[in-house]
Amino acid sequence: MSNSSHYDDVVIGSGMAGLTIASLLAAAGRRVAVLEAHDTPGGYAHTFRMGKYRFCAQVHYIFGCGEGEPIHRLLTRLGLEETITFERLNPEGFDQIVVAGERHRIPTGFSKFRDRLIHRYPDAARPLHKYFRIIRSLREELAALPSPIGLKDIATAPFRFPNILRYRTWTLQRLYESLDMPPRVQAILAGQSGDYLLPPNEVSLLLHVALVSNYDRGAYYPTNHFSSLVEALANAVKQAPGSAVFLNTTVTEIETNGTRVQGVRTSDGKRFTARRYISNADPTQTLALATGIDVPHREKRRFTYEYSSSNFTLYLGVRDLDLREYGFGNHNVWHYPHEDINAMYQVQGKANDLSNPWLFLSTPTLHSGRPGLAPEGHQILEVATSCSYEYFSELKRKDRKAYTRAKVQTRDRILSIIEKNYVPNLRNHLAMKVAGTPTTNEFYVRAPRGNAYGSNLTPANMFPRVSNQSPLANLWMVNASAGYPSVGGTVGAGIRLYEQLEGDAI
Numbered sequence: 001m002s003n004s005s006h007y008d009d010v011v012i013g014s015g016m017a018g019l020t021i022a023s024l025l026a027a028a029g030r031r032v033a034v035l036e037a038h039d040t041p042g043g044y045a046h047t048f049r050m051g052k053y054r055f056c057a058q059v060h061y062i063f064g065c066g067e068g069e070p071i072h073r074l075l076t077r078l079g080l081e082e083t084i085t086f087e088r089l090n091p092e093g094f095d096q097i098v099v100a101g102e103r104h105r106i107p108t109g110f111s112k113f114r115d116r117l118i119h120r121y122p123d124a125a126r127p128l129h130k131y132f133r134i135i136r137s138l139r140e141e142l143a144a145l146p147s148p149i150g151l152k153d154i155a156t157a158p159f160r161f162p163n164i165l166r167y168r169t170w171t172l173q174r175l176y177e178s179l180d181m182p183p184r185v186q187a188i189l190a191g192q193s194g195d196y197l198l199p200p201n202e203v204s205l206l207l208h209v210a211l212v213s214n215y216d217r218g219a220y221y222p223t224n225h226f227s228s229l230v231e232a233l234a235n236a237v238k239q240a241p242g243s244a245v246f247l248n249t250t251v252t253e254i255e256t257n258g259t260r261v262q263g264v265r266t267s268d269g270k271r272f273t274a275r276r277y278i279s280n281a282d283p284t285q286t287l288a289l290a291t292g293i294d295v296p297h298r299e300k301r302r303f304t305y306e307y308s309s310s311n312f313t314l315y316l317g318v319r320d321l322d323l324r325e326y327g328f329g330n331h332n333v334w335h336y337p338h339e340d341i342n343a344m345y346q347v348q349g350k351a352n353d354l355s356n357p358w359l360f361l362s363t364p365t366l367h368s369g370r371p372g373l374a375p376e377g378h379q380i381l382e383v384a385t386s387c388s389y390e391y392f393s394e395l396k397r398k399d400r401k402a403y404t405r406a407k408v409q410t411r412d413r414i415l416s417i418i419e420k421n422y423v424p425n426l427r428n429h430l431a432m433k434v435a436g437t438p439t440t441n442e443f444y445v446r447a448p449r450g451n452a453y454g455s456n457l458t459p460a461n462m463f464p465r466v467s468n469q470s471p472l473a474n475l476w477m478v479n480a481s482a483g484y485p486s487v488g489g490t491v492g493a494g495i496r497l498y499e500q501l502e503g504d505a506i
């Protein structure tokens with residue numbers, strides 16, 4: 001019996017970008033094979049079970065679900081817009097930033113946010129007015145930016161996109177300094193920095209604007225939790241005639257004749273051939289799987305980039321306690337022990353010191369009341385922060401016991417911080433505690449260096465991002481690096497590639 005199967009399209013990986021392009025192609029009548037290394041689809045958006053609890057691996061809240069936005073457009077095309085619905089996080093404070101014990105609620109609407117800040121920090125009125133003016137004009141120009149950018153767009157950029165041109169190499173810190181923004185207000189405005197895992201002195205100003213603008217349009221959580229979204233997209237592939245999702249199927253080789261892919265081989269000894277191949281795996285990792293090509297020097301440079309930071313995550317099952325009584329709810333809480341976010345990233349990521357980390361705290365069971373994540377009456381609290389990949393991976397490689405000790409110490413330190421600042425006696429109510437490190441990301445999602453957001457979101461990596469073209473004529477890339485990170489960003493990348501390949505606007 002032959003171990004080779006032929007499809008119209010082979011998609012390597014079932015992260016959000018992979019599932020987006022695969023489901024759209026399947027809906028258009030193409031016979032699609034999705035090959036996924038893990039035992040469950042979704043990449044970072046997958047859900048795993050631990051005892052009586054189910055945790056989404058890394059996604060907590062998303063943007064892009066409003067009418068006309070990428071996730072809504074995808075679901076509408078698949079006829080799923082009434083099946084997969086979303087809850088809005090609290091528009092009066094969907095992200096709540098706690099700096100040295102002071103809580104600030106980020107509302108929907110830049111004007112409201114600006115006025116709240118000016119009310120609290122009247123001396124910062126001038127820089128705040130200027131900051132929001134610049135953010136707004138960049139938001140408008142970014143929304144009008146075509147993709148891909150053509151020669152005509154470049155020629156007319158000085159008139160159409162003057163602010164993008166002016167600020168494209170800026171970091172957020174450079175803007176703060178040019179405006180003389182007070183340090184406390186700097187910290188609040190960068191309070192969502194974990195959404196790009198970079199401090200103000202490294203993050204691209206344009207990326208910061210894109211992030212805060214997207215969430216300003218609406219912060220969402222799926223009514224039936226993230227697994228419903230992932231399953232719906234995977235089912236759209238599985239149920240299409242001639243298409244399939246193969247789990248536990250790692251692509252180990254991409255065979256080429258030097259210019260075209262001729263087939264892919266998988267860990268279970270199978271071979272898949274197709275007219276087109278699309279990789280949702282990291283672009284550099286994808287090229288490393290290709291045999292028989294000599295990648296030109298110029299192309300090699302394009303596929304050499306610095307990865308974004310990695311993270312430590314804590315998944316907690318909470319019983320006999322209502323987190324709503326402790327400042328949690330239909331919002332996220334960002335904890336910063338002091339106002340110097342640049343120093344925090346430096347100490348945590350570069351000096352491996354997690355003794356006083358910033359923390360992101362999210363409560364999925366309070367974002368939607370639907371069952372499915374925890375036993376009745378129990379709640380879930382997920383906590384994340386930035387950390388060094390080297391530190392954890394070296395420990396794991398050299399001394400497994402030391403790795404486990406470091407993991408437990410970090411977990412306990414984080415629990416102490418939460419007990420001190422938010423929920424006294426939290427430990428007495430924990431029915432489940434699971435910790436993940438950068439090597440967990442690497443193992444389950446095959447993210448190089450456990451990177452959270454693809455290539456690092458510094459000005460150098462923003463324009464251009466790694467393009468979805470590859471050196472092989474019938475291979476395309478689509479993921480957080482070949483596109484933009486986040487669920488909204490990767491769904492957008494999947495839609496763009498579909499439109500490009502099929503000439504069919506979503």
Ligand SMILES: Cc1cc2nc3c(=O)[nH]c(=O)nc-3n(C[C@H](O)[C@H](O)[C@H](O)COP(=O)(O)OP(=O)(O)OC[C@H]3O[C@@H](n4cnc5c(N)ncnc54)[C@H](O)[C@@H]3O)c2cc1C
Nearest residue numbers: 013015016017037043044060061251281452479480486487
């Ligand atoms: C801590 C953290 C918090 C985050 N929070 C949010 C959030 O709240 N909201 C949000 O919108 N985004 C969030 N993100 C970002 C978001 O999860 C990602 O940007 C997005 O899910 C990445 O999707 P992707 O399509 O690039 O694929 P990935 O999620 O990277 O998945 C790639 C898939 O390809 C598979 N694969 C790789 N190589 C192979 C191979 N050789 N063979 C077969 N399969 C392979 C992997 O197993 C994996 O399933 C967070 C990320 C992290 C780490």
